[in-house]
């Protein structure tokens with residue numbers, strides 16, 4: 001592993017935190033996203049706006065920086081997992097203070113917090129597969145200091161017997177690695193604009209994620225609307241095609257009618273953009 005001076009390491013730590021915040025802001029601004037906050041408005045939400053999402057993203061910069069500093073060139077072990085858990089929970093408090101108590105990015109703090117940590121554990125030099133493996137290893141360790149909460153996500157996971165945010169990370173982010181990143185690259189190669197390619201990557205996640213936000217708000221009909229609608233967008237050639245854009249508008253209308261918002265899929269898009277920016281190479285055979 002390349003040896004860096006303390007000043008160089010601190011610069012890399014700051015850079016990782018900046019890219020994580022940029023990824024959150026890029027996800028929030030990306031438009032038009034079905035059911036989600038974007039530059040058109042609040043989607044299915046009453047209490048979220050784009051300005052609030054951006055404030056929340058900025059408030060998390062010190063958390064990502066502390067995570068990267070704590071994890072720099074350290075191996076995955078229980079002590080590190082517990083330190084990461086503590087910093088992640090402090091990040092949630094920071095987010096709540098910045099938003100006046102609105103949950104904007106709880107899932108994103110988890111996914112990006114783990115990925116920033118994984119990038120730092122690898123000294124800032126890792127390919128996408130290494131990043132996902134390292135984040136999965138960290139997420140799979142016990143955090144004995146974690147409060148035992150029966151969260152909304154856990155309730156939906158138990159009720160519908162589906163995996164949630166925890167399992168997505170412990171399995172190495174399969175919706176990012178096997179679906180979103182390959183779709184992002186395919187759409188770019190096919191000539192899509194960057195926004196169209198990112199929307200296609202979001203669709204790829206939505207074709208199969210068991211998003212506990214959608215399940216909590218709209219049950220299985222909401223999840224089925226999300227997955228089938230996203231498949232229709234991609235089957236129509238994606239967001240660079242007029243037919244794909246019409247399918248996307250139908251999906252948006254369907255999600256709004258059900259009050260469904262795929263907040264978990266949005267978090268995983270931000271995770272995809274982060275990996276796309278910081279990794280050395282893209283995976284061809286991880287899954």
Ligand SMILES: CC(C)(COP(=O)(O)OP(=O)(O)OC[C@H]1O[C@@H](n2cnc3c(N)ncnc32)[C@H](O[C@H]2O[C@H](COP(=O)(O)OP(=O)(O)OP(=O)(O)O)[C@@H](O)[C@H]2O)[C@@H]1O)[C@@H](O)C(=O)NCCC(=O)NCCS
Nearest residue numbers: 085088103105106107108110113151153165168212263264
């Ligand atoms: C592991 C934790 C993420 C906790 O997870 P758990 O499932 O127990 O609980 P939730 O508190 O419900 O949070 C899960 C959030 O993860 C996102 N998500 C949902 N499904 C998936 C999925 N299949 N894969 C990946 N990610 C998923 C989602 O986050 C987004 O949605 C939130 C907004 O939702 P919304 O429903 O609009 O908001 P609410 O206010 O809750 O409801 P309404 O009143 O509006 O209806 C927003 O946060 C998005 O980011 C889920 O919400 C993790 O938090 C944890 O254990 N942390 C402990 C600290 C730690 O160890 N950290 C380490 C890394 S830093």
Ligand SMILES: Nc1ncnc2[nH]cnc12
Nearest residue numbers: 028036037104263266267
């Ligand atoms: N753009 C967005 N809209 C609503 N919830 C979200 N959670 C993460 N990103 C989101």
